[in-house]
Amino acid sequence: MSDLPPAWWRDAVIYQIYPRSFADANGDGIGDLPGIRSRLPYLRDLGVDAVWLSPFYLSPQADAGYDVADYRTVDPIFGSIDDARSLVADAHDLGLRVIVDLVPNHSSDQHEWFKQALAGGPGSPLRARYHFREGRGSSGELPPNDWPSIFGGPAWTRVADGEWYLHLFTPEQPDFNWDHPAVADEFRTILRFWLDLGVDGFRIDVAHGLVKEKGLPDIGRDTTWHLLDVGESPCFDQDGVHDIYRSWRAILDEYPGDRIAVAEAWAPTLARVADYVRPDELHQAFNFSYLSTAWKVPAQHSMIDASLTANDAVGAPTTWTLSNHDVVRHSNRLMQEEQGEVAGKKPTEVDPIAGLRRARAASLLLFALPGSAYLYQGEELGLPEVVDLPPEARQDPAFHRADGQDGYRDGCRVPIPWSGTSAPYGFGPDGGPSWLPQPDSWAELSVAAQDGVPGSTLTMYRDALALRRKVVAGPEPLTWQDAPEGILAFDRGANFRCTVNMTASPVRLPAPGELLIASGPVTIEDDTIVIPPDTTVWWSL
Template sequence: MRRSSDRRPEIADESAWWRDAVFYQIYVRSFADSNGDGVGDLDGIRSRLGYLELLGVDALWLTPFYTSPMADHGYDVADPRDVDPLFGDLAAFDRLVEEAHQHNLRITVDLVPNHSSDRHEWFQAALQSPPGSPERDRYIFRDGRGIDGSQPPNNWTSVFGGPAWTRVPDGQWYLHLFAPEQPDLNWDNPEVPADLARTLRFWLDRGVDGFRIDVAHGMAKPFGLPDMDLRVDRGPGVLHDNALDPRFDNDGVHEYHRMIRKVIDTYPGRMAVGEIWVKDDERFARYVRPDELHLGFNFRLVEAEFDAEAVRAAIEHSLAAVRPLGTPPTWTLSNHDVVRHVTRYGGGDLGARRARAMALVELALPGVVYLYNGEELGLPNVELPEWALQDPTWLRSGHTDRGRDGCRVPLPWEGAAPPYGFSQSASTWLPQPNEWGPLTAERQLEDPDSMLSLYRQALELRKTHPAIGGDELEWYGAPPGCLAFRRKGGGLICALNTSAGSVPLPPGRVLLASGPMDGDQLPPDTAAWLV
């Protein structure tokens, strides 16, 4: 294990390395399998570090690999300070951190502070203890409503569908904003933040460079747990409106983020980014104040349709939310909770063209970019057979919402048929499509016109070209259905055409284009960088 005092000084001293970094999200189950059980693992990631260095990213974000019964594929954590045997062990994690740093890749890991697994020793103790006990106070237990207490304490619903309350044999109810196997922790109990601080230090001492905080707008609960407005739309992909929904974005959460920041600040050069599904720009900005999180995921670009006006509005909102604080904006097009953007933009060749265009828009923007594993290969969502679906949303919705498994299918590395080098086993935890042969990393590395080659070129230019600099944008006038902006300080111009016809390019020399040009015209569903 490497302690903070003996980490490489060039990492420890670069306190703002993250301000313009490109992070690569690894959904650990689906990246690379080293032991042939059909599930990705830590040694599998280590075996592909050369690919990630070649791609040109700066840092990795690993989804949870902690001890878990896997009711929500690791986001139900039974022990936050150990590795689940499915993914390896602590020695495998230490090897991964050490080798990643040798490849000039930083490692950030998921943190899940809103809830634990129902198999966590604390929750098991709570079930075995009476109402009002110190063991129960670590979670949110309440008596039910009605004469016999048979009704839930309030009308809150779970993000995964169904009620947010489950009754235990002695008659009390416990709160779970997600699956029943994920009971919400009581952050008013001082044991809870103290335990999270211990977890932070445990991983920081092992050399991690930062954290992604799951449900960072959760944790704090309003006094009295008032009913929610049932008009609230549920589910991932919906920006949160605190005016209608008391379950999230309560003001007390900021005290907890200040605590997290205090711990991280004792380790030079480390950072934290929050998952913040908050609609209002001013409320979003509170999470990235100087004594809170270093970065906040802003999901407006995820939610924007492939439409120049919608994309520009998403960019302007994201910049405006952080500009007064001097915090870099973050940009992302996909993650493990949303439909992959090739599919969102229309699927097939059309979706791929639009995805290529949006990749150039995203990578031309100032700030921090988060890529989701497989997007650089142009992977679409997969329409999986019902027998394969595992997301708790599928079960909790009564088989009406297919959940998020379609964006989590294991990556294709090489070969012409499943498992495409992902595993030695033909049986992977989610089945891979037979038609993914042309999308493998091996095939695309050899094709200069592939999606992977486009990403590699764009990432290299983003890192090295002097025109890609400065923290502000200047918007150009553009035809209907188009947008164009210039990076102040560097001068790079990015133009996007979402209209149905070709349009004149802005002045300049084309540095990189997402697809073939139409002479000096920018074709539909295409973006270009100009200098």
């Protein structure tokens, strides 16, 4: 393990808030910053160390705020800059840190720079801050290269004067040209703006995408991309991104309080992802390889080992996550994998009881691993993926585009239930509908329905996070233990063991110590424990 001094982020539990779906203070059906402020005590009591907010900047909302028109102000649907400042202050008063999303790969097409670029016309230096090119073909009628958009279709759109601009996502999200010094200067000032306001760090959207291969060469093959499996390409994970992050690290280090940056970096290998968290670069990188790992002992064992090895090599903590705003919730996804499906693809209906049982076991396993854990709002309630949203309700921009990202991300973004027996379950103050419809079955999954109830998923998360802080968190390494087939077992230090039954049948094992917590009902007979299928148990040795 690394001999670097410990810092809060090395074993932190960080809770992702999707602002439009967390809590609505003004009754318009869309969550907002005042709503988040009102629920901060809930997050403190849950036991997390920090919150990460998905974008709340001024935006036309073509991609749920990941198309930013102004990086230094708050979109009115979410509140004001004063609300942001108050939210940070309230969080700090409660002992919570605040991480905000930063979107440096692309802006909105309504960003002032892009409007100036369009007005400037071909040859204008204002276009050099983006990727404008002449088209191919006899009259420039073909895109400049063969790059596809993550969301389907080509990654190029032609403007009225005949030139094309690059957008690896929607046409409303033109990619910045990071070879232009003005782009780098602009984002350094954006970093300082939010650090001066008091935020504790940044989650960097598409951190692997800022720099493109020189000359923007063709990929040279037919390619349909999904966010989870773009692989090697001239569009992503170019070595030049690391110079950018070294300059950002220097800024972060100027500020007190261990301010951090977290990379959303999809790279072909764990070693390539670890490059983003070398000592002079970023602090953490999401471990999407683990998120995509099947619920099987050999797969889990090898991925956990590989993840720890890659990050230990650069002295960085490993991060662990099971769900976020871009993928199918793990209560469904871990069951779908048995059907040969992968993370983020079109969700299907699963047995809700079996799905929740496996999700709880996976979460308790994750909390026992060395490093930092990321939670996605609602998983602590056991929320399933909503698989039956009507087409007219969906707002994922990829939904109506061909190929590429499937367009089914709305199912994990449905607003969470707080109280009551009918929608919107306390999400807003006046009972009006939320921006995405909530299922009728969610009354029993609300915070109020689970609060203080023994055995509820919310109670399990609260108990597990409290135990994690006392007996699991810290630098203690992971040591694998011999176990029967289908059982995953490891120790952290001399006094803690985690045992997971990944089989379809109950298993009877010697009890190695005092039972701390289990993800499901277990039976202890003398010195023997019976662990049901898809169940995780923590022990004090």
